[in-house]
Amino acid sequence: MELPNWLSEASPALCRCGCGGRRKGNFIEKTLRDIIKIIQEAVFSEEIALRPGFLQRLDARIKVISLIYLLIIVNLCAHLSLLWGFYLVLLAIAVSSKLPLRQVVARVWLVIPLFTGIMVLPSIFNWVRPGDPLWVIADFHHSLHLGYLSFPSVLAVTSQGLWGGIMLISRVGISVSLAVVLTLSTRWMDFLRALRTFFVPKIFIMTLEMTYRYIFVLVSAMEEMFLARKARDAGQSAPKEERRFVASAVGGLFGKSLQMSEEVYWAMTARGYSGEIRLLKGSSLCWSDVLVLSLVVLAGLILIAANKVMG
Structure with missing residues (x-):
């Protein structure tokens, strides 16, 4: 068996220098790294809350x-x-x-x-x-x-x-x-439910909830678009071509978000969503919560008293 000819040919995506065909400052690669960083930070924040x-x-x-x-x-x-x-x-x-x-x-x-x-x-x-x-x-x-x-x-x-x-x-x-x-x-859902307890309007809570969810949906869609683009050109596009792709991707993502928002709204309405936050785990105040709140109030009063004493 012999080595196929296409493996022995020089490829722009496979440089002999070992850099993998990447150029410094590749716009698409930087965008992908930023998108992945956003998702990682969100997942990390959720882990911290747990x-x-x-x-x-x-x-x-x-x-x-x-x-x-x-x-x-x-x-x-x-x-x-x-x-x-x-x-x-x-x-x-x-x-x-x-x-x-x-x-x-x-x-x-x-x-x-x-x-x-x-x-x-x-x-x-x-x-x-x-x-x-x-x-x-x-x-x-x-x-x-x-x-x-x-x-x-x-x-x-x-x-x-x-x-x-x-x-x-x-x-x-x-x-x-x-x-x-x-x-x-x-956790984000616990925070939204707490806001609803203080009679924050349902429309405000629903807007916050959908915004939070749509951020990750659209970020994931953007990641797929940029990853597909990078797989097709192997990082060899000119900077001008990359900027043109980003501009068209923004327009495509905007149209996709409008269509998806309409579909999600009707799907949620069909399943009985009314704007209320419902979690599997219930919440109830215990003595430790009341104790902590009392300590917070006491600490605030001490700060105000110290501020008046210091003039």
């Missing part, structure tokens, strides 16, 4: 009440020491609940300082918020006028503006951390 941790054992309704209450308390605190002391306690609770500490911190503090800092940036200057100069940036030796607006001759960073910006970033970051801890320790 772990035998402290927060996972609490009723979802208690966690929603505690979240709303603590968000109010955090935004009433006016001292950084109290805010960051509360944040350290929150991280300790996350560790005791077997939540990935790195993910809890990275999801918040890699994004919040950037976006919140952009909004806060103008307020640290004396032209926007007058105060005690901390760092003089420029001295124009005369006041500046822009139409009806008048600005001081000195542009400086004020201590009041700087500390106010740090306070706002801290409040936003800790508030988002509370929401992240809640979402990581609670």
Whole structure:
């Protein structure tokens, strides 16, 4: 038996250098990796919510009440020491609940300082918020006028503006951390059922539920489209051709989502779906849930009292 000719021929998909015919920066491959990453993170989050941790054992309704209450308390605190002391306690609770500490911190503090800092940036200057100069940036030796607006001759960073910006970033970051801890320790269906307990409209709950499910349905469909494309061209398409394919894939996916939404709606209606969240596992409050809620309320009152004592 002899080796077939097609195996001995040079193929663009099989480079002799051993790179497998891939080019750096292949757009389709990057898109596939991002899609797979989204699915892996979602599955990982669901696994975290099923772990035998402290927060996972609490009723979802208690966690929603505690979240709303603590968000109010955090935004009433006016001292950084109290805010960051509360944040350290929150991280300790996350560790005791077997939540990935790195993910809890990275999801918040890699994004919040950037976006919140952009909004806060103008307020640290004396032209926007007058105060005690901390760092003089420029001295124009005369006041500046822009139409009806008048600005001081000195542009400086004020201590009041700087500390106010740090306070706002801290409040936003800790508030988002509370929401992240809640979402990581609670299954999505339990969270939706807890919202329904607080008389959130059915249409809102149904929209959230279908949005969550459709994300994974459409992501899976997109993955199949990109994987089929990659299998057909072996990663040899030009960047211009890849961008053209992505544009057409977006349009095709939009049409497919419209058709699928109509089919799913009629199928669910035929099976008796009315917008209520029904789970096989029932939920009932126990003494530990009431105890935890009491401790949360007590902790909030202590923070408010400490804030008033510190002035």
